[in-house]
Amino acid sequence: MAAEIAITDGHMHFYSQAVYRAEEERLARADQSYREGHAVWKEGFKTRFNSSFAEDPGDDTEALAAAWEKLMAEAGVSRGCFLAVNPDSDDLTEFTARRPDKFFAIATADPRDPECAIKFRRRVKDEGYRGLKLYPTTGKYLLSDPMVYPLYEEAQSLGVPVTAHLGITLSYDADLAYANPIQIHAPGRDFPKLQFIIPHFAAGYLRELLFLAYHLPNINVDTSGTNRWLDYTPDSFGLDWVFKKALFAFGPERIIFGSDSRMLSQGYRTAILREQLGILDSLNLGDTEKTLILSGNARRLFRLP
Ligand SMILES: [Zn+2]
Numbered sequence: 364m365a366a367e368i369a370i371t372d373g374h375m376h377f378y379s380q381a382v383y384r385a386e387e388e389r390l391a392r393a394d395q396s397y398r399e400g401h402a403v404w405k406e407g408f409k410t411r412f413n414s415s416f417a418e419d420p421g422d423d424t425e426a427l428a429a430a431w432e433k434l435m436a437e438a439g440v441s442r443g444c445f446l447a448v449n450p451d452s453d454d455l456t457e458f459t460a461r462r463p464d465k466f467f468a469i470a471t472a473d474p475r476d477p478e479c480a481i482k483f484r485r486r487v488k489d490e491g492y493r494g495l496k497l498y499p500t501t502g503k504y505l506l507s508d509p510m511v512y513p514l515y516e517e518a519q520s521l522g523v524p525v526t527a528h529l530g531i532t533l534s535y536d537a538d539l540a541y542a543n544p545i546q547i548h549a550p551g552r553d554f555p556k557l558q559f560i561i562p563h564f565a566a567g568y569l570r571e572l573l574f575l576a577y578h579l580p581n582i583n584v585d586t587s588g589t590n591r592w593l594d595y596t597p598d599s600f601g602l603d604w605v606f607k608k609a610l611f612a613f614g615p616e617r618i619i620f621g622s623d624s625r626m627l628s629q630g631y632r633t634a635i636l637r638e639q640l641g642i643l644d645s646l647n648l649g650d651t652e653k654t655l656i657l658s659g660n661a662r663r664l665f666r667l668p
Contacts, residue, residue, distance in 0.1 A: 368657050373665070380420055383420075442466075443465065475504070483518075496525075499541040506546045519557040543571060560583045561583070562623075585618075618660065
């Protein structure tokens, strides 16, 4: 599969047992109505997406590293950027250190934590993390909130990008009031040397994403996930058209391939890779452009070897 290009996956997640344990503890602390709503959502999720939650990936980071290494090699993927789920969990640090030439960690942060910028700096300086991921829809804050600015200052001074999940999302805790990518305009303008990455083509907010491309040169987009949001827009275009618009608005230097692979039981999401490779072929891109999207941009932005 695309043997000529050593693919870099710019958007994966790392789920260890510690992540599931933290989630169980959080649920146990929540009040009853939250737990009931969460249970209904979980059942609906399983039915709609035919996807289970009941995975026990274990705590052995070497076993997890070996398993992911095998899955990625089978898919023809050379490097993977793994987004942290919890700001304070150290298992991702341990996991990426197992394969330092293949696995790379992206930190996450809670902007309400007064220590968040210091903690993030430590992750990058001491533990080799390559970027920061923010999730405003579940954190219930706007990216334009001054509360988030110390994190941008830190990321800009460290020279690492900020990934911001916007648009619709699978999480029960999401609040769509915080989903519109337009909120990134102000920090994007205020931090011109900071690179922002918006995953999943902004998951439903393609129009707003393209507006950002018109205004700012430091917005990048990642292609990750199934892009099922396409089924929930009133338009009838497909992912190939989304790629075409993104190529026009952002250019091949600001598009990053990602699969959103996350669960060992699901394996590496080769169907997503295959679909997107097919689209890139159908667009008659040259090898230079394809290499940028499939590896070069992620390597440049995240400073990967
Ligand atoms: Zn993701």
